[in-house]
Amino acid sequence: MLINPVLERITKYLFLLCACIAGILHFHQDAWPEPAYYDQSLLEPPLQTETDRDSFLIEANELKYTIHPKFDYELYGVVVSYSNADGFTNIWHHKRWRDFINVRDLCVIWGKNVESGVYKRMKFDSDSWTCWAYWPDQETRTLFTMNALSNNHIVSDDDKVKAALMQAEPGDLIRLKGVLAEYINHTGGYTRGTSTTRDDTGQGACETIYVDEFAIVKKANPTLRRLASLFNWLTLISFVGYFALFISTPPKPRYR
Numbered sequence: 001m002l003i004n005p006v007l008e009r010i011t012k013y014l015f016l017l018c019a020c021i022a023g024i025l026h027f028h029q030d031a032w033p034e035p036a037y038y039d040q041s042l043l044e045p046p047l048q049t050e051t052d053r054d055s056f057l058i059e060a061n062e063l064k065y066t067i068h069p070k071f072d073y074e075l076y077g078v079v080v081s082y083s084n085a086d087g088f089t090n091i092w093h094h095k096r097w098r099d100f101i102n103v104r105d106l107c108v109i110w111g112k113n114v115e116s117g118v119y120k121r122m123k124f125d126s127d128s129w130t131c132w133a134y135w136p137d138q139e140t141r142t143l144f145t146m147n148a149l150s151n152n153h154i155v156s157d158d159d160k161v162k163a164a165l166m167q168a169e170p171g172d173l174i175r176l177k178g179v180l181a182e183y184i185n186h187t188g189g190y191t192r193g194t195s196t197t198r199d200d201t202g203q204g205a206c207e208t209i210y211v212d213e214f215a216i217v218k219k220a221n222p223t224l225r226r227l228a229s230l231f232n233w234l235t236l237i238s239f240v241g242y243f244a245l246f247i248s249t250p251p252k253p254r255y256r
Helices: 003-028 092-096 138-143 159-165 222-248
Strands: 047-050 056-060 063-084 102-109 123-126 131-134 149-155 173-185 190-192 207-218
Touching (some): 003 222, 063 149, 063 207, 102 123, 102 159, 131 149, 149 173, 159 207
Parallel strands (some): 149 207
Antiparallel strands (some): 063 173, 123 131, 173 207
């Protein structure tokens, strides 16, 4: 008996098994943790104080940007959604504006929005501009506090900060420290501002933050996410193995 047909069947079933497990884990890895999972003492409103930092110039992709700090800013929050500036559906930041310093938008909640567990009843979504919060009924809307949610345009030219930032996922407790700032894109010829209060809404209500420090304080569902990553790789590897064996296995002889 040729060994290739046997290995082909093994890798096919292994691929199917890994794909099924990866699919199941995909739908469970972003389940919201319970409120008790988080240290509520950290989830106070963001700390905003006067700054003594002067304006400064940074570069990204050989383009120049001027940062104008407004306030020192520190935030602990639970991530509920995000939008990547280089995402497939995001045509604004890189393609149209030539903006390479607004790396990612993070929508976060804190305070009673976490303590009450109301987030577990809700859905959140982010696009290039906005964080959207959806509630199923008026009772949930009453429990949810809009000034304990912020959509944060994260600005950085530090590779370590950007690498840490891109690891944040829904449900993660994060900490960031930097300055609320407006910045000038000298190539695009425009200025992007920032909100300086948590009580505003609509256009201009997002916080633009030049981040000096970023950390994931507590990862949501770490075991499930590690398993999901593992089975994603196993699915890919088993598929490649199956495909290679499929095309290399000679056809079965036919008898009359």
